[in-house]
Amino acid sequence: MSERAVGRLSIYRRLLSELADGGSQNVYSHELAKMSGFSAAQVRRDLMAVGYSGSPAKGYGVSELVESIGHYLDDPVGQGVALVGVGNLGRAILAYFSGRRPRLAIVAAFDNDPKKTGRDFHGCRCCDVADMVTLIRKKRIDVGIITVPQFEAQEVADLLVKGGVRGILNFAPATIEVPERVYVENVDITVSLEKVAFFARHSRPSNAK
Amino acid sequence: MSERAVGRLSIYRRLLSELADGGSQNVYSHELAKMSGFSAAQVRRDLMAVGYSGSPAKGYGVSELVESIGHYLDDPVGQGVALVGVGNLGRAILAYFSGRRPRLAIVAAFDNDPKKTGRDFHGCRCCDVADMVTLIRKKRIDVGIITVPQFEAQEVADLLVKGGVRGILNFAPATIEVPERVYVENVDITVSLEKVAFFARHSRPSNAK
DNA sequence: TAGATTGTTAATCGATTAACAATC
């Protein structure tokens, strides 16, 4: 499955959860298409991939579909996440994920500022970066989030990899080098803003992501 | 030019600036390839697109290339940016962009919390959302950044569009509807984290973005 | 010149879209 497809599944899940909260039982592909901005054919192909079948009469069952996507995306046991760098951005992410996904929870936060270590941030204890490798191993953490300044990112990535993390979400504006087996997703806010500024001036491409 | 290509140009510019700071005069495509993670052929094609030619003998001139990319990406007059939602994430972005890009500066911040309005955050005055449309028009703001909670995003987007913004960078986990002429880029942290978690477990695709 | 790099075209690859038979 492609990176983009996984991203779309994640979006469908959010939309379906909202529908479920609103009391909807069933949904058609063209309705999900309207809400998500993707084509109806795209939606059908994606849902087919998760192994849940709809019916021409009723479309897709909302709650069953949420469950199927969960089966597909989530680890059955659950994956622990470590966040490194408890600045404004780090705290924003901690606040947002607090208690939201039991199967993908931020279970440890790290910083090297003694004013922050030992304290709790949005229900997550902040530990010293010096203890990171040990704690990642102990808590069997699988995913790391880097929210430190640019020139500390590589060092943090090395420690995460040393601890055994297999995926990294990197918010630092830096290209980090990791072994091939480790998956890295870069979220570079400068890049995103410059893209928006550019296409605000030029006639944009399709735009529906 | 494609969305991805613009993103790559933004990354090249950051890398080239770092090279210039380090005193480098020239750079070869394969060196930029190594640093960025893209292929050398890709780098050459991208640089060709901005209209700057290298030479087989010396490669590309670092400072000239930074300038050429700037000519291509940046508006000659400069574009103003408005940020809406001065929470942790909003403040992180304000701090990061403060004084960084003169041609793409955040010139106004908005919130509806009276505890925040009237104060300065990282050199940017926070105004009331009620004054947003007027101020966007007055300051000729071109780009909006949405860092408000999920269910306020559409309302904020409507106001940004009403003010005349042509591009929106949306950090809220919500699909916002805007007129076709407005370019929207969504940065959904949940989607990114779920992607990383998924590919941490499965053998990832190419991974070089 | 020889060797490496650039600019540019052709081939490949993958993802999206369109079309349509099967299904309720």
Next chain:
DNA sequence: TAGATTGTTAATCGATTAACAATC
């Protein structure tokens, strides 16, 4: 049945990669 929707294949589209002549 008729009509709409789903599942699935074929056609299209675009971007990336590979190849190579031109250049220093």
